[in-house]
Amino acid sequence: MAERTEHLLGCEAKRVANPVRMVMWGTFDLGKPRVRILERGLQENGVEVIRCHREVWGGVEDKSQIKGTFEKLVFLIRWLSAYPSLIYRYLRLPKHDAVLVSYMGHLDVLVLWPFAKLRGVPIIWDAFLSLYNTTVEDRRLLSARNPLAKLIWAWEWLACRAADRVVLDTRAHADYFAQTFRVPQSKMAAVFVGAEPEAFPCLDEVTVADANPVVLFYGQFIPLHGIETIIQAVHLARDEPIDWIIIGSGQEESRIRAMLDAAPLPRLKWVPWVSYTELSDWLSRASVCLGIFGDTDKAARVIPNKVFQILMSGKPLVTRDSPAIRELINPGHDGVLLVPPANPQALVDSVRAVIRGPVRGGGHSALREIISPHGVGAALMASINVNLSA
Numbered sequence: 001m002a003e004r005t006e007h008l009l010g011c012e013a014k015r016v017a018n019p020v021r022m023v024m025w026g027t028f029d030l031g032k033p034r035v036r037i038l039e040r041g042l043q044e045n046g047v048e049v050i051r052c053h054r055e056v057w058g059g060v061e062d063k064s065q066i067k068g069t070f071e072k073l074v075f076l077i078r079w080l081s082a083y084p085s086l087i088y089r090y091l092r093l094p095k096h097d098a099v100l101v102s103y104m105g106h107l108d109v110l111v112l113w114p115f116a117k118l119r120g121v122p123i124i125w126d127a128f129l130s131l132y133n134t135t136v137e138d139r140r141l142l143s144a145r146n147p148l149a150k151l152i153w154a155w156e157w158l159a160c161r162a163a164d165r166v167v168l169d170t171r172a173h174a175d176y177f178a179q180t181f182r183v184p185q186s187k188m189a190a191v192f193v194g195a196e197p198e199a200f201p202c203l204d205e206v207t208v209a210d211a212n213p214v215v216l217f218y219g220q221f222i223p224l225h226g227i228e229t230i231i232q233a234v235h236l237a238r239d240e241p242i243d244w245i246i247i248g249s250g251q252e253e254s255r256i257r258a259m260l261d262a263a264p265l266p267r268l269k270w271v272p273w274v275s276y277t278e279l280s281d282w283l284s285r286a287s288v289c290l291g292i293f294g295d296t297d298k299a300a301r302v303i304p305n306k307v308f309q310i311l312m313s314g315k316p317l318v319t320r321d322s323p324a325i326r327e328l329i330n331p332g333h334d335g336v337l338l339v340p341p342a343n344p345q346a347l348v349d350s351v352r353a354v355i356r357g358p359v360r361g362g363g364h365s366a367l368r369e370i371i372s373p374h375g376v377g378a379a380l381m382a383s384i385n386v387n388l389s390a
Contacts, residue, residue, distance in 0.1 A: 020381075021048040021096040023121075026108030027082050028101070029057040033276075033305055034128055034169075035102045037194045041377020042100075050096065052089050054082035057104070083111050090115055097121070098384065103128040106159055113162040124384055125163035126191075129302075130177065132156055138223055138298040139251055157181045165384050169193050170324040172301040189383035192328065193305055194376035195312035197368070199276065202314040203284050213355045214243045216286035218279065219306050221250035226293030226320070231256060232344035233351070234265050242355070247271045247282065283313045288354040291319025295341035303328060308371050311336075311364045318350045328367070335364055 022042060028035050030053075042049050056079045090099075090112070099116050101109045101123060109125045116123050132153045135141045142149040160166050160183045167189045168174040174188040219225050227246070234244050244265070249272050260268070274282060283289065289310040292299055300322040307325070310317045314335075319325060321338035329336050337353060339346040369375050 019046045019048050020098070021050065021094070022124075023050045023052055023090070023093060023096050023099045024102060025052045025090055025099050025112055026086065026101050026105050027054055027056045027079065028108070029104055030055065031057060032103055033196055033199075034126070034193055037196060037373045037376050038100070038102055038126060038191075038380060041194070041373040041375070041380065043377070044374040045377040045381055047377070047381070050093060052086060052093060054086055056082055079107070087111070087115055091119075098124055100124045100126065101163070102126045106131055106155065109159045109162045110155075122164035122384075123162065124165045124167060124380075125159065126167045127156075127159070127163075127177065128167075128169060130156060130180070132180070133176070133298055138296055140223075153181075160187075163187075165189055167191050167380065167383065170301060170303055170327050172323040172327065176297075176301055189380075190327075191379045191383060192371055192376060193303065193308050194371045194373060195305070195308040197312055197372055200280055200283070200309045200312040202312070202365075202368070203280075212241050212243050213287035214245060214285050215288050215290065215351055216245045216247070216282060217290040218247035218274070218282065219292075219304065221248055221252040221256060223252065223296050224292055224294040224299035224302070225304075226295070226299070226342060227252055227256050228259065229293040229342050229344050229347060230290060231259050231265070231268075233347040234268050235263065236344055236348045237351070238265060238267065240352075242267065242351070244268045245271065245282070245286075247274055249273060279309065280313065283310065283315055286315055288316045288318060288351055290347075291317055291325075293320045293339070293341055293343070293347060299341060300324060311367050311371060314364050316354045318347060318354065328370075 024039055030036065039049055039051070056075075099112060099121055101112060103126060105125055105127070109123060112123060132149065135152060136144050136146075136149045142152075160177065160181045164187075166174075166177060166183060166187055168177055169190065169192060171190040174190045175185075177183055178185050178188050217227075217230055221227050227248075230244075230246065244267055246268065260270070289306075291307045291310070292304055299320065301324050303324050307317065307319055316335050316337075318337045318339060320341045321331070322341070325338065329338070331338055337350040339350050
């Protein structure tokens with residue numbers, strides 16, 4: 001490889017003939033696209049990635065749904081028992097330029113901290129989400145006055161100080177971390193989630209002015225997704241020849257089930273779960289796809305996986321307007337309609353506009369490189385290839 005100038009994480013610039021060598025360390029969840037996209041993106045940008053990993057999250061789709069004292073205890077033992085071998089293996093690794101701790105690395109980054117310091121290597125923590133925000137502010141599983149909530153806040157405050165760079169998925173989300181955990185802005189970075197092009201290939205254009213257009217939503221039933229708003233929109237269009245498909249389950253499932261039992265919607269099909277590899281098939285059937293519509297603060301700060309996947313597939317998208325989505329998409333972008341949060345009338349009006357348009361997803365092509373693994377990897381390298389002396 002040709003020589004280049006390296007200035008990684010504040011190191012003095014020097015001429016080197018070898019690529020950047022980065023270790024991906026910890027118990028990161030390989031079932032999450034975010035993790036796979038970052039690893040692949042780094043490799044596609046010429047980074048030598050050394051994986052030092054122990055699997056603990058296999059089969060756990062939603063971390064908050066680990067229930068029961070015994071189940072939690074068994075999982076905690078499995079999690080903690082991974083660290084001795086990870087530390088031993090890390091100390092034996094060859095010289096490297098940085099360590100990447102990826103999702104879910106809130107404990108990983110604290111365990112690694114002293115050993116990375118010992119080796120003089122900076123830590124890049126892809127925090128991805130805040131445990132405090134998720135459990136206390138968004139899903140409201142704990143009160144802010146609960147001692148456990150205070151402990152989680154302190155945990156994340158310390159984790160931010162263990163890392164040399166804290167990476168989030170949007171600038172709005174990074175600003176939240178900086179304000180909530182009192183982290184200097186100079187330490188924060190934002191890198192989009194992206195999507196895997198093989199899993200979500202660009203689909204042939206579908207004429208959406210069909211007799212029975214299909215509207216598709218998939219995702220977890222959590223507050224930021226705004227499932228209730230979708231159900232209300234279906235009610236508004238219940239006499240129209242539109243088929244609605246909702247795929248998913250989660251925290252708000254019982255409440256949504258009660259809504260549908262009280263007022264059935266014959267044109268709504270609810271599929272509890274499909275595999276990741278099947279999502280592209282469902283997208284191919286859709287005339288228009290839905291993002292998120294929740295009115296929570298978190299919903300304004302993040303762009304969920306599904307939005308990137310829909311954009312990668314080239315399908316028309318209706319999703320809530322927010323500071324986060326405007327980091328990626330400007331209002332009026334071809335194939336994307338932005339609506340106010342928790343507004344079923346605006347949602348159904350936008351769906352109608354796509355159906356009558358037709359609104360096409362072809363305008364997404366300009367975004368595909370940005371949200372591809374290569375684009376995400378390049379953004380990560382740009383975010384850490386700066387001086388951190390401040």
